[in-house]
Amino acid sequence: MKTSADLVRDYLSAVEREASALPADRRQELLADLAEHIEVTRTERPDAATGEILAKLGDPRTIAATALSEAENGAAGAPARGRVGVPARRGKVHPLVPLLMVTLSVPFIMIFPALPGPLIGVLSRITGAILLCTSVHWTAVQKTTGVLLAVVLPSVVFSTANLSGGGPAAGTPALLANLAVLALIAGTAAWLWRVRRV
Known part of the structure; x- marks a missing residue:
């Protein structure tokens, strides 16, 4: 007997086969x-059978033909569409905007360590994370990974360093730590840029 995961995998494989002519x-x-x-x-209807959900989506051949x-x-100039009968979701914000906001927050804090520099840096990071999470250019897994690596982990590192040292440290160790965090954030932003959906 096939599991729910098997049914979904078979359904998506059938759509992929039928849509092989698509780019x-x-x-x-x-x-x-x-x-x-x-x-x-x-998630919304945990009591619904997987077969029922797939049946409501439609026949894979029909979905592929519509796509x-x-x-x-x-290609002929008509507006692009997403799911069958649903206009494609295109973000109002360019995908580079959240990546730059998250990445540039650290240099901003390093260059302007006195208030309001850190406040602006933190607000920039939070706004960048929100824009990243609401963007249509990445999958849920990519968004989660990006936020964890570029926002949550650096925030934990900075908070731990500040709390353990009694405040922001100065000197070479702090600079090296900031540069390491900046490299992590920039690397994550570069990865997100590369895997984005156009």
């Missing part, structure tokens, strides 16, 4: 949208 990036976007929709529906038709219309 790879558009096919992956379609599969990611479907997987996200299935996961959200399963192919929409891709052809999009």
